Amino acid sequence: MRRSTLHSLLVERASDLGVTFKWSARVTGFDRRGAFVNGAYTKCKWLVGADGQDSSVGRWAKLSSKGPKFSRFGFSRHYAVSPWTDLVEVHWGPGCQMFVTPTADDEVCVALLSHDPGLRIDRSLAHFPAVARRLKGAHALTAELGSVTALGRARGVVNGNIALVGDASLTVDGISGLGLTLAFQQAVLVAEAFAREDMAYYQAAHRKISAAPCRMTRLLLLMDQSEWVRRKVLRLFARKPAMFSRMMSAHLAQTMRETLDTTEMLGLGWQVLRA
Numbered sequence: 090m091r092r093s094t095l096h097s098l099l100v101e102r103a104s105d106l107g108v109t110f111k112w113s114a115r116v117t118g119f120d121r122r123g124a125f126v127n128g129a130y131t132k133c134k135w136l137v138g139a140d141g142q143d144s145s146v147g148r149w150a151k152l153s154s155k156g157p158k159f160s161r162f163g164f165s166r167h168y169a170v171s172p173w174t175d176l177v178e179v180h181w182g183p184g185c186q187m188f189v190t191p192t193a194d195d196e197v198c199v200a201l202l203s204h205d206p207g208l209r210i211d212r213s214l215a216h217f218p219a220v221a222r223r224l225k226g227a228h229a230l231t232a233e234l235g236s237v238t239a240l241g242r243a244r245g246v247v248n249g250n251i252a253l254v255g256d257a258s259l260t261v262d263g264i265s266g267l268g269l270t271l272a273f274q275q276a277v278l279v280a281e282a283f284a285r286e287d288m289a290y291y292q293a294a295h296r297k298i299s300a301a302p303c304r305m306t307r308l309l310l311l312m313d314q315s316e317w318v319r320r321k322v323l324r325l326f327a328r329k330p331a332m333f334s335r336m337m338s339a340h341l342a343q344t345m346r347e348t349l350d351t352t353e354m355l356g357l358g359w360q361v362l363r364a
């Protein structure tokens with residue numbers, strides 16, 4: 090499904106449920122009782138900061154983390170080319186990864202993650218000859234957009250009637266592919282907390298759903314940092330596809346019961362060492 094179609098469906102559903110959208114509005118200030126939206130004060134019972142990594146709501150509510158984050162640089166661009174697979178491909182290069190996501194019948198999205206702020210998709214294609222061959226002659230449909238991608242969390246996600254959701258509350262490096270999933274899960278949980286009038290519920294549930302994705306992201310970043318670990322892990326998964334499937338379903342698990350616990354992670358570490 091095209092991103093624009095999904096977007097329209099979500100907006101339609103939210104409008105049916107009574108949500109009012111103020112597109113391109115700027116929030117310039119807020120307090121516990123409301124926010125200035127395009128200069129006009131709008132009262133609220135709850136205030137949710139869903140304003141991204143550098144959340145001003147988080148800073149104001151004293152929820153932002155002061156510690157350093159582990160950050161990298163991400164770039165993405167869409168190309169007019171028929172997808173060659175219905176899977177998301179992750180290609181591993183020296184100190185960088187390239188992802189290819191089929192986004193429509195005639196379009197793919199290519200994303201690059203690296204530690205080098207100067208590396209761009211075109212130059213990095215030298216590390217990914219298989220992708221370069223597929224993209225040969227394809228014209229870019231969008232500009233190359235860049236952003237910092239980090240692994241880090243706010244020091245808390247609730248302060249009184251204020252809650253943080255999405256990257257404002259927790260960012261997982263783009264390599265996990267879980268940023269949006271977590272944001273949607275958090276949105277559902279914060280709504281449940283409103284219904285219960287109990288923000289401690291959101292704080293606890295947020296902690297619970299974040300643990301496994303953070304663990305998995307650290308593992309993936311270890312593969313980025315060590316060629317030795319990367320080779321061992323990929324060799325193990327190539328030899329044991331069932332184990333790879335188990336890891337993938339744990340990674341994408343919708344319930345905590347399906348995720349890998351610490352013992353299983355240690356077991357995996359042991360198998361990697363032996364691979």
Ligand SMILES: Cc1cc2nc3c(=O)[nH]c(=O)nc-3n(C[C@H](O)[C@H](O)[C@H](O)COP(=O)(O)OP(=O)(O)OC[C@H]3O[C@@H](n4cnc5c(N)ncnc54)[C@H](O)[C@@H]3O)c2cc1C
Pocket residue numbers: 114115116117139140141142145162163164165200201202236237238254255256257263264265266267268269270272
């Ligand atoms: C290169 C890269 C690849 C990624 N790949 C994936 C992937 O494959 N899958 C995945 O799930 N995630 C991926 N992510 C992560 C994903 O993009 C984020 O997790 C997601 O965008 C977080 O959504 P958000 O709404 O919390 O924050 P954002 O997307 O940052 O949105 C915050 C919004 O708040 C607005 N805002 C901020 N301040 C104000 C203000 N004062 N007034 C009005 N508006 C304001 C901003 O303009 C912005 O639109 C990737 C990230 C990067 C960088």
